[in-house]
Amino acid sequence: MTQIVRYTHPTQAEIDAVMAEARQMRSELVAAMMTSLRLKLRGLFAGGKATAAA
Incomplete structure (x- = not known):
């Protein structure tokens, strides 16, 4: 019982x-x-700016 x-x-x-x-x-x-979210947001905004500038 003890065990x-x-x-x-x-x-x-x-x-x-x-x-x-x-x-x-x-x-x-x-x-x-948070790292994953930051990278996704960076890609989203950087991608949006790159396509808008092109």
Whole structure:
């Protein structure tokens, strides 16, 4: 029974480690999304200006 409780109830340190990893992953995801959005907008506006000037 002790092992079952040990594996089903993580320690506070384990919870903190998982939450820190989740925050890092979320931060990286948001950064990647913003980079992608910035590149798409740059292409949209730069493409629009290039075709209008041509």
